[in-house]
Amino acid sequence: ETGVTQSPTHLIKTRGQQVTLRCSSQSGHNTVSWYQQALGQGPQFIFQYYREEENGRGNFPPRFSGLQFPNYSSELNVNALELDDSALYLCASSSGQGYTGELFFGEGSRLTVL
Amino acid sequence: TQLLEQSPQFLSIQEGENLTVYCNSSSVFSSLQWYRQEPGEGPVLLVTVVTGGEVKKLKRLTFQFGDARKDSSLHITAAQPGDTGLYLCAVPHRGKSTFGDGTTLTVKP
Numbered sequence: 226e227t228g229v230t231q232s233p234t235h236l237i238k239t240r241g242q243q244v245t246l247r248c249s250s251q252s253g254h255n256t257v258s259w260y261q262q263a264l265g266q267g268p269q270f271i272f273q274y275y276r277e278e279e280n281g282r283g284n285f286p287p288r289f290s291g292l293q294f295p296n297y298s299s300e301l302n303v304n305a306l307e308l309d310d311s312a313l314y315l316c317a318s319s320s321g322q323g324y325t326g327e328l329f330f331g332e333g334s335r336l337t338v339l
Numbered sequence: 340t341q342l343l344e345q346s347p348q349f350l351s352i353q354e355g356e357n358l359t360v361y362c363n364s365s366s367v368f369s370s371l372q373w374y375r376q377e378p379g380e381g382p383v384l385l386v387t388v389v390t391g392g393e394v395k396k397l398k399r400l401t402f403q404f405g406d407a408r409k410d411s412s413l414h415i416t417a418a419q420p421g422d423t424g425l426y427l428c429a430v431p432h433r434g435k436s437t438f439g440d441g442t443t444l445t446v447k448p
Contacts (some may be wrong), residue, residue: 229381258434267343267427267438268382281435315381319434328434330381 227252229318229331237337238306246301246334248316256280257299258328259291260315268315274299303336311338342366343428343439351445355417360442362428363410371411372436373402376425387431418446 230249238244250257256275260268270283274293288304297318303310313335317328344363352358362371370389374382386395388404388411395402399422401414415422423446429436 256434258436260438265440267429267440268436270435270437273434281433283435317381317434326431326434327384327387328382328431328436330383332379332381 229316229329231314231316231331231334233334234332235335235337237339239339240306240308242306242338243302243304244306244336246303246314246316246336248299248301248318248331250297250299250316250318251329254318254320254329255297256319257293257297258317258319259299259301260317261285262313262315262333263309264312271301306338308338311336342437343430345426345428345439345442347442348440349443349445351447352418354419354446354448356446357414357416358418358444359412359414360426360444361410361412362439365409367408368430369408370431371404371408372429372431373411373413374427374429374438376427376441378424382425382427415444418444420446420448422446 258273259271262268272282273280277293290302293299313333315333317330319326346361372387373385376382386402391408392406393404399416403412425441427441429438
């Protein structure tokens with residue numbers, strides 16, 4: 226069984242640039258959720274994708290956008306990067322079953338905005 | 340206002356000591372989860388508690404859900420260096436979980 230994989234693991238961008246982060250979900254999981262984890266904080270929910278449609282969004286501006294593909298992999302795009310976007314971006318997949326279904330996280334993509 | 344307040348924020352202890360960390364809220368939850376996140380890794384689910392007063396044990400870790408389902412605690416007996424990490428509590432909601440800011444635990448050999 227293949228776990229959740231994310232790429233790239235680390236990247237550095239400058240303010241105003243755009244970034245795309247990628248996630249392959251765990252085998253058999255059709256739901257992908259993205260989280261932002263700033264230094265010293267817990268993960269904050271950005272949005273979720275289920276069967277290629279956005280299925281809920283946290284308190285993040287529209288310059289945070291995403292996609293889910295037919296194989297359930299996903300992308301997170303952030304436009305017009307700001308310094309405060311520096312964080313660990315975590316992708317989590319789940320089976321979409323049940324209220325308390327376990328989230329399976331990848332190792333994250335650490336973004337630094339200069 | 341943070342939905343979930345975790346305390347202490349940081350904890351550094353010697354190997355073999357016992358410890359308890361807390362997750363508190365003014366809201367009532369139908370369930371609560373604990374995750375552990377090691378440096379350079381994503382969080383990994385430890386336990387889900389769903390019933391008020393519920394106690395679950397996972398080896399040396401004991402999890403309790405408050406009777407009123409507003410708070411939870413995690414007790415570690417005889418901590419080991421491998422227990423080092425960030426302990427997060429979370430309210431699950433079909434993959435759209437709300438996390439606390441965690442307790443960073445360091446266990447020194």
